[in-house]
Amino acid sequence: MFFKLLKKSKKSKARLGLIKTEHGVMKTPAFFPVATKATVKALTPEEVREIGFEGILANTYHLYLQPGNKLIKKLGGLHQFMNWPGPLATDSGGFQVFSLGSGFGSGIGKILKPEQVGLRDNSQKLKLVKIDEDGVTFTSHLDGSRHRFTPEISIKIQEDLGADIIFAFDEATSPLADYEYNRKAMERTHRWAKRCLKIKKRTGQFLFGIVQGGPFKELRKASAQFIGSLPFDGFGVGGSYGVGDSLGRVDDVLDWVIPYLPESKPRHLLGIGYLNDIKMAVKKGIDLFDCAMPTRLGRHGVFLTNKGEMNILRPIHRTDNQPVMKNCRCYACQNYSRAYLNHLFKANEILAARLATEHNLWLMARFFDRIKKEIRMGKL
Amino acid sequence: MFFKLLKKSKKSKARLGLIKTEHGVMKTPAFFPVATKATVKALTPEEVREIGFEGILANTYHLYLQPGNKLIKKLGGLHQFMNWPGPLATDSGGFQVFSLGSGFGSGIGKILKPEQVGLRDNSQKLKLVKIDEDGVTFTSHLDGSRHRFTPEISIKIQEDLGADIIFAFDEATSPLADYEYNRKAMERTHRWAKRCLKIKKRTGQFLFGIVQGGPFKELRKASAQFIGSLPFDGFGVGGSYGVGDSLGRVDDVLDWVIPYLPESKPRHLLGIGYLNDIKMAVKKGIDLFDCAMPTRLGRHGVFLTNKGEMNILRPIHRTDNQPVMKNCRCYACQNYSRAYLNHLFKANEILAARLATEHNLWLMARFFDRIKKEIRMGKL
Numbered sequence: 001m002f003f004k005l006l007k008k009s010k011k012s013k014a015r016l017g018l019i020k021t022e023h024g025v026m027k028t029p030a031f032f033p034v035a036t037k038a039t040v041k042a043l044t045p046e047e048v049r050e051i052g053f054e055g056i057l058a059n060t061y062h063l064y065l066q067p068g069n070k071l072i073k074k075l076g077g078l079h080q081f082m083n084w085p086g087p088l089a090t091d092s093g094g095f096q097v098f099s100l101g102s103g104f105g106s107g108i109g110k111i112l113k114p115e116q117v118g119l120r121d122n123s124q125k126l127k128l129v130k131i132d133e134d135g136v137t138f139t140s141h142l143d144g145s146r147h148r149f150t151p152e153i154s155i156k157i158q159e160d161l162g163a164d165i166i167f168a169f170d171e172a173t174s175p176l177a178d179y180e181y182n183r184k185a186m187e188r189t190h191r192w193a194k195r196c197l198k199i200k201k202r203t204g205q206f207l208f209g210i211v212q213g214g215p216f217k218e219l220r221k222a223s224a225q226f227i228g229s230l231p232f233d234g235f236g237v238g239g240s241y242g243v244g245d246s247l248g249r250v251d252d253v254l255d256w257v258i259p260y261l262p263e264s265k266p267r268h269l270l271g272i273g274y275l276n277d278i279k280m281a282v283k284k285g286i287d288l289f290d291c292a293m294p295t296r297l298g299r300h301g302v303f304l305t306n307k308g309e310m311n312i313l314r315p316i317h318r319t320d321n322q323p324v325m326k327n328c329r330c331y332a333c334q335n336y337s338r339a340y341l342n343h344l345f346k347a348n349e350i351l352a353a354r355l356a357t358e359h360n361l362w363l364m365a366r367f368f369d370r371i372k373k374e375i376r377m378g379k380l
Numbered sequence: 381m382f383f384k385l386l387k388k389s390k391k392s393k394a395r396l397g398l399i400k401t402e403h404g405v406m407k408t409p410a411f412f413p414v415a416t417k418a419t420v421k422a423l424t425p426e427e428v429r430e431i432g433f434e435g436i437l438a439n440t441y442h443l444y445l446q447p448g449n450k451l452i453k454k455l456g457g458l459h460q461f462m463n464w465p466g467p468l469a470t471d472s473g474g475f476q477v478f479s480l481g482s483g484f485g486s487g488i489g490k491i492l493k494p495e496q497v498g499l500r501d502n503s504q505k506l507k508l509v510k511i512d513e514d515g516v517t518f519t520s521h522l523d524g525s526r527h528r529f530t531p532e533i534s535i536k537i538q539e540d541l542g543a544d545i546i547f548a549f550d551e552a553t554s555p556l557a558d559y560e561y562n563r564k565a566m567e568r569t570h571r572w573a574k575r576c577l578k579i580k581k582r583t584g585q586f587l588f589g590i591v592q593g594g595p596f597k598e599l600r601k602a603s604a605q606f607i608g609s610l611p612f613d614g615f616g617v618g619g620s621y622g623v624g625d626s627l628g629r630v631d632d633v634l635d636w637v638i639p640y641l642p643e644s645k646p647r648h649l650l651g652i653g654y655l656n657d658i659k660m661a662v663k664k665g666i667d668l669f670d671c672a673m674p675t676r677l678g679r680h681g682v683f684l685t686n687k688g689e690m691n692i693l694r695p696i697h698r699t700d701n702q703p704v705m706k707n708c709r710c711y712a713c714q715n716y717s718r719a720y721l722n723h724l725f726k727a728n729e730i731l732a733a734r735l736a737t738e739h740n741l742w743l744m745a746r747f748f749d750r751i752k753k754e755i756r757m758g759k760l
Binding site: 037038039041042043044066067071074075076081082083318319321331335336337339340342343344346347349350351353354 | 417418419421422423424446447451454455456461462463698699701711715716717719720722723724726727729730731733734
């Protein structure tokens with residue numbers, strides 16, 4: 001059995017579970033650090049595991065472009081290529097095709113300010129990404145070359161990569177897209193979901209369907225109902241969310257969709273990584289998360305702390321002999337001062353990115369430890 | 381006792397020794413990986429020690445400019461600042477003042493082609509670095525600001541940093557400088573050497589004098605005789621060497637100077653890191669080395685191997701599932717293929733620099749293990 005539901009909270013919809021793959025298990029709720037181009041940036045696989053993560057998520061779009069899925073398959077698959085022995089997920093490439101491959105202007109994946117909501121239009125139609133019923137033609141962000149993904153191609157690439165968990169190819173809509181566009185994109189995503197289920201052949205890989213529908217209640221419910229009824233091994237919640245009062249925020253969307261997703265299968269909230277959002281989502285019944293945020297912030301000198309974000313480049317840290325967090329037991333906090341980290345970032349040293357990434361992932365791992373403990377103890 | 385001579389080879393002037401500092405010992409012959417800005421680029425201190433190095437060398441010029449020696453002193457000294465508990469050396473800043481601080485045009489530290497030797501002139505006189513009897517005024521390579529080093533200032537900075545081994549402030553001449561200029565610079569270096577000995581106050585730090593004289597036999601002998609007679613704790617051989625037949629190469633220079641350096645004190649060949657040169661120099665009686673080469677080459681994708689340098693970015697490595705070196709037991713060779721390393725470098729991933737640095741230093745450490753073993757067994 002791929003997913004085992006171990007415990008349901010009585011205080012919320014939070015749950016403890018166990019995911020079993022050919023490459024080991026994951027205790028849920030769990031976070032996948034992002035290994036975009038077959039490496040969790042700045043760290044070794046051993047370090048990621050020692051910090052406390054059981055699974056990581058790599059990006060199909062990036063690996064298809066560089067070094068190529070055929071090469072990775074020839075070299076023994078992604079696990080072997082990148083020396084990651086544990087559970088591994090790949091996304092479908094859909095999100096990146098629309099956000100990176102569309103000419104950098106779609107706004108997908110960005111959090112919009114309230115005043116921008118009024119600007120909603122069908123920005124999916126940017127000239128560099130062309131969507132038709134069969135698939136998507138897009139432009140490489142690396143060299144401007146033209147490429148095409150269809151549901152069949154996305155699954156084929158993910159089969160070549162050989163991750164344990166793979167995702168159905170979906171259309172991620174821009175936060176600027178209106179109701180009507182979201183409806184069309186959702187319906188297309190539903191047709192693509194069925195094609196993904198049909199084409200998938202390789203065993204030992206578990207396929208997740210993705211719920212879309214943007215910030216609209218009616219669409220989200222319809223999408224969850226449709227996708228949730230298909231024989232996927234798990235479900236992702238993707239796409240964009242609203243920010244004002246009139247549109248569904250992440251928490252609204254989860255309220256709308258979770259009731260339609262089978263309790264016996266794991267649920268993944270795609271691309272959400274802020275701690276408050278994660279805790280909220282766990283309470284609403286989400287089991288899995290992935291996000292580039294903790295690692296990306298780290299590389300830019302932003303340390304996550306239990307009192308919020310700390311930008312180590314601020315002048316106040318230049319002479320400060322304290323660690324970033326006093327009670328943190330990560331390697332950086334145990335061995336280095338804020339002053340040293342400030343120096344490393346100003347001097348553009350590689351060790352800076354390592355230490356910050358390690359700290360942020362450490363904090364994230366301990367956060368998930370606590371979440372699991374709270375569910376176990378009936379406190380969440 | 382700072383230095384203990386343990387064994388002298390009967391086949392050459394090679395020797396085994398032991399350096400004792402307040403922060404631990406170093407078995408010589410030994411190599412100092414370079415920690416220019418208070419970090420061996422891409423690695424943690426623990427990794428450097430696990431690879432097999434007992435000491436590292438940081439750069440006074442860089443740390444004076446960023447983050448500043450006063451700050452490092454206030455934060456407990458360089459050992460604590462950078463979390464390096466073992467033996468630590470700092471250079472005098474002299475070499476960088478002339479090579480980096482002189483407007484990037486001096487050619488110091490570069491290996492010249494034979495046809496360039498005819499171009500020798502007094503390029504030390506470039507407008508951005510001004511030398512007088514008292515010291516040197518130079519321009520920061522970071523922001524163009526003006527600074528001044530004298531022998532007294534260099535020692536003060538090195539006392540603030542607090543390394544176990546420090547160096548006298550010397551004038552490094554350009555490979556383009558002629559005999560007459562080298563003579564003047566050498567004599568100034570000799571006067572500065574005495575000032576360094578006079579001003580040094582802090583205990584627990586061992587001061588090395590530096591032999592100069594460029595590629596000229598008469599000057600090198602005079603310099604070794606003079607510097608070797610002063611009460612330094614050890615001696616460095618610095619400056620530039622010739623490439624043609626008419627001027628002294630590194631091996632010639634060592635033949636000239638070693639006989640004048642007291643046997644009871646350690647000898648450091650500054651900035652030389654190619655394996656053949658190191659072996660040659662050990663045979664001529666050198667105990668200590670430092671060089672940015674293995675780490676710098678690594679960051680640019682060049683792996684040192686027992687068959688020469690391998691540029692992992694070459695297209696031939698793109699599909700190659702072999703490790704860089706079959707019999708290498710470093711972390712990179714044990715776990716990753718050339719294809720993966722080629723991918724990491726092309727994708728500009730931080731892990732690329734880590735793995736290549738680790739491999740190159742590993743190779744270097746094993747090379748020094750073998751050198752010590754060969755001396756011990758009477759084979760070198």
